Amino acid sequence: MKLGLAIEELHRSENHLARVLMEVSDRHKVDHEVFYVARDIAGWSQRHVAELARVGQDYGMDLDPEPVGEPGLLARLQRTTSDLLGRRPDPGLLLLADLRHVHREAAGVSLDWELLAQAAQGARQRELLALAERLHPDTLRQMRWANAKLKESATQALVS
Amino acid sequence: MPRIDRIAEPWGTRTPYGPGETWPVRVDTHLADGVGADDVDRWVQSATILHSNGDGLDIAVKDGRIVGVRGRADDRVNHGRLGPKDLFGWQANNSPDRLTRPLVRRNGELVETDWDTAMDAVAGRCRELLDEQGPSAISFYTTGQLFLEEYYTLGLIAHGGIGTNHVDGNTRLCTATAAAALKETFASDGQPGSYTDIDHADVIALYGHNMAETQTVLWTRILDRLAGPNPPAIVCVDPRETPVARAATVHLAPRPGTNVMLMNALLHEVIGNGWVDRRYVEAHTVGFKELEKRVRDYPPEVAAEVCDVPVERIREAARLIGTAERLLSTVLQGFYQSHQATAAAVQVNNINVVRGMLGRPGCGILQMNGQPTAQNTRECGADGDLPGFRNWSNDSHVQDLARVWNVDPMDIPHYSPPTHAMQMFRYAEEGSIRFMWVTATNPAVSMPELRRIREILAQERLFLVVQDIFLSETAQLADVVLPAATWGEKTGTFTNVDRTVHLSEKAVEPPGEARPDLDILVDFASRLGLRDKDGAPLVKWTDPEAAFEGWKECSRGRPCDYTGLSYDKLRERNGIQWPCTDEHPDGTEHIYVDGQFWAAPDYCESYGRDLVTGAPLEPAEYKALNPTGRAVLKAAEYLPPHEIPGQDFPFQLITGRTLYHFHTRTKTARAPQLQAAAPEVWVEMSPSDAADRGWGEGDLLEVATPRGRVTARLRVSGIRPGVLFLPFHYGYWDEPGGQRPDGASGRAANELTLTDWDPASKQPVFKTAAAQVTRLEVSTGAPAPAPTTTGSRPVDDAVPPTRGGADAQVDEAVATGGAR
Numbered sequence: 001m002k003l004g005l006a007i008e009e010l011h012r013s014e015n016h017l018a019r020v021l022m023e024v025s026d027r028h029k030v031d032h033e034v035f036y037v038a039r040d041i042a043g044w045s046q047r048h049v050a051e052l053a054r055v056g057q058d059y060g061m062d063l064d065p066e067p068v069g070e071p072g073l074l075a076r077l078q079r080t081t082s083d084l085l086g087r088r089p090d091p092g093l094l095l096l097a098d099l100r101h102v103h104r105e106a107a108g109v110s111l112d113w114e115l116l117a118q119a120a121q122g123a124r125q126r127e128l129l130a131l132a133e134r135l136h137p138d139t140l141r142q143m144r145w146a147n148a149k150l151k152e153s154a155t156q157a158l159v160s
Numbered sequence: 161m162p163r164i165d166r167i168a169e170p171w172g173t174r175t176p177y178g179p180g181e182t183w184p185v186r187v188d189t190h191l192a193d194g195v196g197a198d199d200v201d202r203w204v205q206s207a208t209i210l211h212s213n214g215d216g217l218d219i220a221v222k223d224g225r226i227v228g229v230r231g232r233a234d235d236r237v238n239h240g241r242l243g244p245k246d247l248f249g250w251q252a253n254n255s256p257d258r259l260t261r262p263l264v265r266r267n268g269e270l271v272e273t274d275w276d277t278a279m280d281a282v283a284g285r286c287r288e289l290l291d292e293q294g295p296s297a298i299s300f301y302t303t304g305q306l307f308l309e310e311y312y313t314l315g316l317i318a319h320g321g322i323g324t325n326h327v328d329g330n331t332r333l334c335t336a337t338a339a340a341a342l343k344e345t346f347a348s349d350g351q352p353g354s355y356t357d358i359d360h361a362d363v364i365a366l367y368g369h370n371m372a373e374t375q376t377v378l379w380t381r382i383l384d385r386l387a388g389p390n391p392p393a394i395v396c397v398d399p400r401e402t403p404v405a406r407a408a409t410v411h412l413a414p415r416p417g418t419n420v421m422l423m424n425a426l427l428h429e430v431i432g433n434g435w436v437d438r439r440y441v442e443a444h445t446v447g448f449k450e451l452e453k454r455v456r457d458y459p460p461e462v463a464a465e466v467c468d469v470p471v472e473r474i475r476e477a478a479r480l481i482g483t484a485e486r487l488l489s490t491v492l493q494g495f496y497q498s499h500q501a502t503a504a505a506v507q508v509n510n511i512n513v514v515r516g517m518l519g520r521p522g523c524g525i526l527q528m529n530g531q532p533t534a535q536n537t538r539e540c541g542a543d544g545d546l547p548g549f550r551n552w553s554n555d556s557h558v559q560d561l562a563r564v565w566n567v568d569p570m571d572i573p574h575y576s577p578p579t580h581a582m583q584m585f586r587y588a589e590e591g592s593i594r595f596m597w598v599t600a601t602n603p604a605v606s607m608p609e610l611r612r613i614r615e616i617l618a619q620e621r622l623f624l625v626v627q628d629i630f631l632s633e634t635a636q637l638a639d640v641v642l643p644a645a646t647w648g649e650k651t652g653t654f655t656n657v658d659r660t661v662h663l664s665e666k667a668v669e670p671p672g673e674a675r676p677d678l679d680i681l682v683d684f685a686s687r688l689g690l691r692d693k694d695g696a697p698l699v700k701w702t703d704p705e706a707a708f709e710g711w712k713e714c715s716r717g718r719p720c721d722y723t724g725l726s727y728d729k730l731r732e733r734n735g736i737q738w739p740c741t742d743e744h745p746d747g748t749e750h751i752y753v754d755g756q757f758w759a760a761p762d763y764c765e766s767y768g769r770d771l772v773t774g775a776p777l778e779p780a781e782y783k784a785l786n787p788t789g790r791a792v793l794k795a796a797e798y799l800p801p802h803e804i805p806g807q808d809f810p811f812q813l814i815t816g817r818t819l820y821h822f823h824t825r826t827k828t829a830r831a832p833q834l835q836a837a838a839p840e841v842w843v844e845m846s847p848s849d850a851a852d853r854g855w856g857e858g859d860l861l862e863v864a865t866p867r868g869r870v871t872a873r874l875r876v877s878g879i880r881p882g883v884l885f886l887p888f889h890y891g892y893w894d895e896p897g898g899q900r901p902d903g904a905s906g907r908a909a910n911e912l913t914l915t916d917w918d919p920a921s922k923q924p925v926f927k928t929a930a931a932q933v934t935r936l937e938v939s940t941g942a943p944a945p946a947p948t949t950t951g952s953r954p955v956d957d958a959v960p961p962t963r964g965g966a967d968a969q970v971d972e973a974v975a976t977g978g979a980r
Contacts, residue, residue: 032916087590148776
């Protein structure tokens, strides 16, 4: 059984997604909705990390329940840069690239959840399956956010 | 006829009545000093314009001037009553500092010019940018204070003619969440309640809604029920001790930013105790299981901790709401302008829906508006939505609109949600919006984080047009200022919260060269040469009645159907509720009767959004969720506010309003009685917070956040500990700074607020900012300049009460023998 490996992989990819969302948030501090929503939904991935670490114990995995911390100095730098570039149009294009990146990362996490759910079902691991069913929708919402925000921002960024 | 000081007694004389009875008539009249009713040349039919209640009134005219107002006894909304703002606010029309000529900026100064020059400058710059960049450079920021005909014309010009997606109103700051919450639950805007529900309800729950100050006449109706036999129980959710809180059976004063937590706990109790209309839920809703599951995580004990509200009071409120036989729920800024606005307002809908309390007398929801014509901004598409509650993500709706307008569907921008106001300012900040036309609103005082807003508006590269009746703070920053006519000086219709349409007729000529807003917009369209697809003028009307007829066609078959209305009909009987059609010629008191909604996928206005991320649902998702058009019970998780108090900024700052002022005081500060009642900004703090610091009533304080500073005198009031309150009305036009603080510390509350908004409704958050406060000066005995009659009532009995005196005497004629 490689369930432990699947959990570990998801733990890693959720940690990564949380960090990507925090970085995107910092880079777009002057786009206030991106700044706040990206942080709010990074929180979902951070919560997933803790839950995966907890359930991982049942499968012999020793995973850190604490999500990987915010890179303090870098975050501050990125926010300052965002402020400095606030009066220029170029960050609009950067935002599109960043949202595309978030969507791709979230899609990867979503597939990891699919894998875990399939495995849990096959192995009749009810608790693990319930966890996947409970948390996977958050990932889909993260994807939809990136998609919707991209659609909403594209026209002004590309046609102006 | 009895006379009464209506500054001291804002709600006037009681006329008690019982459940199911007709609210007695009481006709309120105020005329200029020395003018008697017999001296009046003409009474001209209209309705109130300084709040959202839509009270019918007649404007008194003498020698070509407005000399007063009188409530209309036959109006369904007010039965003759008027509020203080209506009784005294009309004087602003006659103010000597009205704008009377267009202004253009020359060498940095605004100078007078003629209409041709001003309009050529506006249309010329617009055309230049359209040629150079296209519609993405052009934006319109309107209001909740124009008339229906003007909004519809503006929406047509912007969406159908110019093809820009950048259209919004200041309704974004006030009622965007009302619309959003209705769209989430019922998939369409449209008020499920009616004011007459107050006559029948046995429980009235007011969520973040200080009705006593925002809709004084509606509150008068409740006060008269409370004074009569079998009065309703009142549930109040508000962190301040407002007049509503004082009248409440149960008052919950949650920590700002925790509304969703509280609502989920109330739903936890309602569902957990089985106070659910199972038959209704099964027949008419989707989403109950998910809601039931979600609120299981929110027992009252948890909410009591997070919201800092006694657990037994949550239970008591839930019991009243859960066992009500006729439940009326109302919601306003305490929810709309707070954290998780839409999610919280939607939970109020959920309560009425799971209890089956809709579509019959006494059972309703009033997702309130703040401004008089906000409903029309929403209906007519001046808030960015498509007119007639058409769905921008439904191609057949766009095609239908293109048919009505005779334009190509591709000309109507619908590739993404409309650009909301906060995003428009962001695009102006980054430089991609280069033309902004502001009509009848004052973002330089009303928007959050004013230093930023002023910087955006003052940019050289932004061409700013301001259409107003006074030289507001925003107008002072404009490139072109267009002087407009206002209420009483032009004809048009507007619609209140409970779908009541009033005709407001022109009573007097506007001052100087000021022109009706409709004339200005039609002139602009003609100068720009906007055409339909056959080459005919896009805007096919030049007067209000023809615009109204155009709108009627646009509304045909949509929820807000006006086709049964006409100017003539409204002249005969003013105040008719839409939908009004040939089948329902007298209008419609209750919508959603028998669980019939406008939520079918091919008909609905909106597919809804994710309440946390704001992402719109795709058409296919909605069809799968709600194929047969039921009410949607949408659950929401609680998220902590984005700015929470800490060591440096230990208080939570909320901003709000007072009974005596409207918006940024442009009119009410020019009515002497209103201005005297609330002459200057103040800050409220709880007795325990003041005592901890040894501060007292009238001390001069400085409130600061990371964004700015405001100086104000302290009113020790009944607000909950840990929270500061500032009224948002006060700006700088009557101060030396003109449009900005004169020095480092200002008096506009929005110097302090943060730039953050609800992702679903896009309404800015005005009610959770972390703040610090210091004392600058000890009071020499004078109290804070805050009213004593309202939510700012002092705890100190020694503060002299607010009085209007001789100038504030109002005639009140109570109909005899009418009540019971």
